[in-house]
Amino acid sequence: MNYQMKDKVALIIGGGGGSGRISAQMFAQEGCKVVVADISEEEAKKTADLIVADGGVAVYIKCDVTKEEDIEATVNLAETTYGKLNFALNIVGTNTDFTELANVPSKNFDVMFNVNTRSTFLGMKYEIAAMQKAGGGSIVNMASAGGLVGQYKQGLYNPTKFAVVGMTKAAALDYAKDNIRVNCICPGPMLSAGMQAALNKDPHFGDQYLTGIPLNRFIGQEEVASAFLYLCSEKAAAITGVALPIDGGMVAD
Numbered sequence: 001m002n003y004q005m006k007d008k009v010a011l012i013i014g015g016g017g018g019s020g021r022i023s024a025q026m027f028a029q030e031g032c033k034v035v036v037a038d039i040s041e042e043e044a045k046k047t048a049d050l051i052v053a054d055g056g057v058a059v060y061i062k063c064d065v066t067k068e069e070d071i072e073a074t075v076n077l078a079e080t081t082y083g084k085l086n087f088a089l090n091i092v093g094t095n096t097d098f099t100e101l102a103n104v105p106s107k108n109f110d111v112m113f114n115v116n117t118r119s120t121f122l123g124m125k126y127e128i129a130a131m132q133k134a135g136g137g138s139i140v141n142m143a144s145a146g147g148l149v150g151q152y153k154q155g156l157y158n159p160t161k162f163a164v165v166g167m168t169k170a171a172a173l174d175y176a177k178d179n180i181r182v183n184c185i186c187p188g189p190m191l192s193a194g195m196q197a198a199l200n201k202d203p204h205f206g207d208q209y210l211t212g213i214p215l216n217r218f219i220g221q222e223e224v225a226s227a228f229l230y231l232c233s234e235k236a237a238a239i240t241g242v243a244l245p246i247d248g249g250m251v252a253d
């Protein structure tokens with residue numbers, strides 16, 4: 001697919017692994033100059049190295065999304081290195097607990113909202129300022145199918161992702177006037193490297209995760225990356241404020 005992104009600048013926060021790394025590589029293949037940010041400097045460098053080895057352009061930075069100064073420095077790096085910011089993906093998220101709400105240790109509330117929700121707020125805050133200077137842009141946040149429907153034993157994860165969906169929609173309204181589009185994607189269970197390794201050992205390992213998924217399969221990380229790319233592209237120029245399920249039909253029920 002030719003998305004005509006030559007000389008655009010893309011920031012991938014959480015680009016050191018999984019769907020973030022694949023997204024960084026896809027944006028580079030479409031002609032973007034890429035800034036790869038991750039708490040793991042080593043993995044961020046690896047992504048940037050892969051892009052450069054493939055003939056692309058990329059820099060990397062260590063960024064802990066729980067630290068506002070790291071996010072500010074990351075957005076600054078895009079502007080100082082490449083002169084502007086056009087696209088940004090806010091991908092980082094975690095899940096501390098798979099248990100009923102009353103069993104969740106109270107300290108995990110702050111951990112979950114810091115990593116999943118406050119990070120998205122901070123990312124957008126600095127990205128929007130940069131995109132206003134650039135005359136517009138596109139932000140895509142990583143929410144989850146669990147940001148659209150409640151799930152068993154996800155009493156903390158669900159609200160952190162519902163909040164990401166809400167922030168996405170509010171920001172889409174506020175910044176349409178600046179030609180900045182803001183969307184989020186809502187994947188069902190993704191086929192991470194860890195999940196793939198477990199499935200290789202035991203093909204039935206993932207059955208529990210597929211209950212309630214009409215297509216009865218995991219979501220590929222490259223399928224998620226393709227959605228990031230599409231939503232940033234001009235082909236999605238009329239789309240803003242959307243929470244796009246990529247979930248095998250999970251939330252259709």
Ligand SMILES: NC(=O)c1ccc[n+]([C@@H]2O[C@H](COP(=O)([O-])OP(=O)(O)OC[C@H]3O[C@@H](n4cnc5c(N)ncnc54)[C@H](O)[C@@H]3O)[C@@H](O)[C@H]2O)c1
Binds near residue numbers: 018091143187
């Ligand atoms: N795995 C799933 O099935 C699934 C489904 C829907 C949504 N999601 C969301 O997708 C995103 C990625 O999930 P994943 O399971 O692929 O994650 P992951 O564990 O592979 O992490 C992605 C990247 O984030 C980085 N990271 C972790 N903490 C960080 C921090 N504080 N600051 C900066 N970088 C940090 C990691 O180093 C890694 O490179 C999350 O937001 C998650 O909620 C996952």
